[in-house]
Amino acid sequence: MKADASLDCVGLYCPMPIYQTAKKINEMKTGQVLEVIADDEGIKADAPAWCRITGNELLGIEEETGAYKVYVRKAK
Amino acid sequence: MKEKVTLIVFSGEMDKALAAFNIALGAASMGMEVTIFFTFWGLNVIKKNQGPLKSRGVMRKMLNFMNRGGSKRLPLSRFHMFGLGKWMMGKLMRNAKFPSLDEMIALAHGAGVKFVACTTTMGMMGVSKEAFIPEVDSFAGVATYLEKANEGKINLFV
Numbered sequence: 001m002k003a004d005a006s007l008d009c010v011g012l013y014c015p016m017p018i019y020q021t022a023k024k025i026n027e028m029k030t031g032q033v034l035e036v037i038a039d040d041e042g043i044k045a046d047a048p049a050w051c052r053i054t055g056n057e058l059l060g061i062e063e064e065t066g067a068y069k070v071y072v073r074k075a076k
Numbered sequence: 077m078k079e080k081v082t083l084i085v086f087s088g089e090m091d092k093a094l095a096a097f098n099i100a101l102g103a104a105s106m107g108m109e110v111t112i113f114f115t116f117w118g119l120n121v122i123k124k125n126q127g128p129l130k131s132r133g134v135m136r137k138m139l140n141f142m143n144r145g146g147s148k149r150l151p152l153s154r155f156h157m158f159g160l161g162k163w164m165m166g167k168l169m170r171n172a173k174f175p176s177l178d179e180m181i182a183l184a185h186g187a188g189v190k191f192v193a194c195t196t197t198m199g200m201m202g203v204s205k206e207a208f209i210p211e212v213d214s215f216a217g218v219a220t221y222l223e224k225a226n227e228g229k230i231n232l233f234v
Contacts, residue, residue, distance in 0.1 A: 011173050015102035019183065020104035053106045
């Protein structure tokens, strides 16, 4: 999936990936896509929850060996 | 309208404070308005690490000597082992790239989390406003907490 920006959260545990995602999304423009790479399994549940609460759109989560790639589109 | 979250930090142990700040930072990252009320032993979390703690009266002086506080002085609630356990926990945290309590306090403050210190405990224990880190936004009592808690759905006692 193509993204406008990428965030490396490998090695970080909750709540840091969510915190970093929120910070990065804040700097981006509406409609842009952020790729978050994380290896803490919690991100599989936390990224969708974060999107539901903040209203940003979850485009998908790709599982690779040892890492998850989360794609979020900034809503507003 | 932003969702409101209130946390009461009653405990003065590092692990418990970390749990509270973990939730606070998470909530702030979810776009929520977070207020943490520090009371009783929890005041130790937001005391400055440097400088003497001034207080009047023998009992208060004794208490503040034994209960100095400051984010770097907090013990672990379990396996503290005169500091050995805390040292090991600190090492594990650094290995996991997890922020220290100091860093968590700075991150939470930067994310807009409000810190409120309980004036009742301060008065009883003889702790002055100068004893606290500058990140503390206000000094208040139970009515302020209840008003905030009443506006939100998420309220925790740590």
